[in-house]
Amino acid sequence: MNVALSPDPAAPEGQAPDPAAAQRAALLADALAGLSAPRKTLPSKWLYDAEGARLFEAITRLPEYYPTRTEVRILTESGPDIARAVGPGAAVVEFGPGDGAKAVQLLRLLDAPAAYLPVDIAPEWLDTAAARVAEALPALRVQPVVADFSQPFDLADRAAGSRVHLGFFPGSTIGNFEAEEAVSFLRRARATLRPGARMLLGADLVKSVPVLQAAYDDAAGVTAAFNLNLLTRLNREAGADFDLGGFTHRAAWNPDLERIEMHLVSRRAQTVQLAGRAFQFAEGESIHTENSHKYRPERLRALAEAAGWRAGASWTDPDRLFSVWLLDS
Template structure:
């Protein structure tokens, strides 16, 4: 039965990938949802990106959680059940839980059960006495925690990594609103958000000298070839990171080196030289913009922590 379920899930995912590819490549300008960057190879490459010297967000957020950990714990108080939206490998959860005062439970939420298992295992190994209850759900939609956090004083939503920046403003407000509805009344949220800074720093973080981010971006075309019946010539496209000052976001694009014709799932798409596929956006925030975003979703920002260089921010929001 599990094998059939896995095959059904894989088939559904391939169908969704094809549908998104056909719609996105037929649009003007061409684009693809950033979620499709993260197949197994994409996840491996992204983990490599987080260790690059140019990529400041991960290490800076970790530094803030470490150096401001006692202050964060005092602001949150004891007995919180930590509900992490998209836990990754659980590393940041281990760091946070290690600073909190008597956390009651850890509830990682993700649609991918295998990622949940890895995060839950890491947290359980670090805190054998902590109640760990994974929740298989799409955290961009409303979900029910049931009684998994019984006995906790409050819920603490945890959304690190500036993943909020992958949403358009309207989508970010909708996510934060739904997250608030999924948590217990009176819940809090610890939110990581990248800050606006010099263009050179931003572009280097998303287009490193070693070409790891380029490989990450181009891997999307390899995935389309493998899973969506495409015939992209990867050598005909290059990765480019662009700072969009008007929208305050870094954009990743795959740019055609020359005119090209590509088949995807039996449909032909033509590219002019220099035409691109927009594959990901990463919005950066001023404190005022992040505050307005949170308030529009019904949260009240109460504290912000940052690093000495003011590259990144961690916010505590109250509902």
């Protein structure tokens, strides 16, 4: 497997890039900026270190968390239709591969896929996904790319010989972006992929608030542990001194923006040190760590069109909990 590493701007001239050092520097920069804002925030991408990845995979197996199993059901039941719509010879470029399970499912459905290119900022995710796909489909070319897919990156000729690029963005990760960020991501993806590319996109749907609330605040507390792990990561990688017992997880539905918001709420007035700076928290003040937008079909179409895509075929489950869309460029 050929791994393309993102450049490390901090690496001295003549030395090999150090992706881990670059990632720590980016984490620190985002934390300083986010905690200095009038309403404190941290980018959700930093939730996914090795422990965050493990906890998220545990979340996907919880009875309250419907998105993963529902999307898998759609891919299973509508798989033949999806494969016919995509056509043969596609190189699948997955943005944020998770454990690779959905990629294996999709690649087995497709007619003669040419290659699999998982893209993620976290090497531990890529290793898992690439190994899983390579084991399941040993004849397939697997070429992971270490990159932050929320920023521009270059695929170069890694999918040479394929008929078409098929972007794959499952799990409704698109919902973690603000509307303008979602449009920017889709526009960048269209520019990164080969002309004539298509995108298979998972999008969670608007539904009853109790179902949504339970999915992001489960009875076992796994989602709370996942959210709080971000503070553990800041302590370990950015030298912060967060007291994990001083914060609690909160998930709330925002009806105006049609999204679930995850926060880490300070239990008391306290001061946190980070990179030589002191950050004050009032009791009840929160760090906004993640959004999960839910979509109506007309809103998803508008996002796609604003980014230069056309929303074509779509598939959903009988209860209309989740949807999978094929976008054309």
